Amino acid sequence: MSERRGRVEGKVAIVTGAGSTPGPGMATGRACAIVLAREGAQVLLADVDGARAEETREIIEGEGGQAAVFAGDMTKAADCAAMVAAAVDAFGTLDILVNNIGVSIAGNVVDTDEADWDRVLDLSLKTMFLASKNAVPVMAAKGAGAIVNIGSIAGSRGGNYVGYAAAKGGVNALTVDMAFSHGRQGIRVNAVAPGHITTPLLFSVLGVTPEADYRQRLAAAANLLGTAGDGWDVGWAATFLASDEARWITGAILPVDGGVMAVTPLMMAAGLRAEPPPA
Secondary structure (H helix, E strand, O other): OOOOOOOOOOEEEEEEEEOOOOOOOHHHHHHHHHHHHHHHOOEEEEEEEEHHHEEEHHHHHHHOOOEEEEOOOOOHHHHHHHHHHHHHHHHOOOEEEEOOOOOOOOOOOOOOOHHHEEEEEEEHHHHHHHHHHHHHHHHHHHHHEEEEEEEHHHOOOOOOOHHHHHHHHHHHHHHHHHHHHHHHHEEEEEEEOOOEEEEEHHHHOOOOOOOHHHHHHHHHHOOOOOOOEEEEHHHHHHHHHHHHHHOOOOOOOEEEOOHHOOHHHHHHHHOOOOOOOOE
């Protein structure tokens, strides 16, 4: 049997937010970049912190992959244009864009500061708009491309993160509208909606350390499978959606959440499972 061809062999990808918050665990952007490289893509690693993206590049090149780093502020139109140009200059084209940048700040509509609202919307939604705005023309010119937006189940259910919820709900809408607008140009647009995955960002936000017992308690309380999800789960899902294996999938929001969206929060809190009524 011949060796399996990589899912994205010969393709060029950009991953935004391809570095990682310091700390243990695997970040979603870093995982997306590494999996894409393992599956044969050349990857431009975009991050506001070039040093963190360099760490990702070292991992990829240490495994024999190809990657380059772009340091820039993806809330700025000029930096997004330069990012796309850097991918084309480095690798000759652009086939895949993974929009991964995001930030969450706790608070409801009353106690969230306007500055925090603006920051969350800028980082978690505006960056996707600007990156896509510059990537789509390159893909459309060749009649092919795939965009994967990293959203969240927060876009579909509450959690006292009003800015983040609004931004991720916007990611869902952006995904569907872009799929509608650019499908006939050969561009597929989908989103991954992670659940309560254990990443360096999660541990830093919650102010806890990732001991095994905490991971297991989080998993048991937060999903149907009773196991902990991580950045790798998002990376594999994003790579599938970016690949030709998903050639007839567009406008989809794929939950990667251990089944959280399949049940109500009350049922999860009570540890119950839906059962049919008695005959």
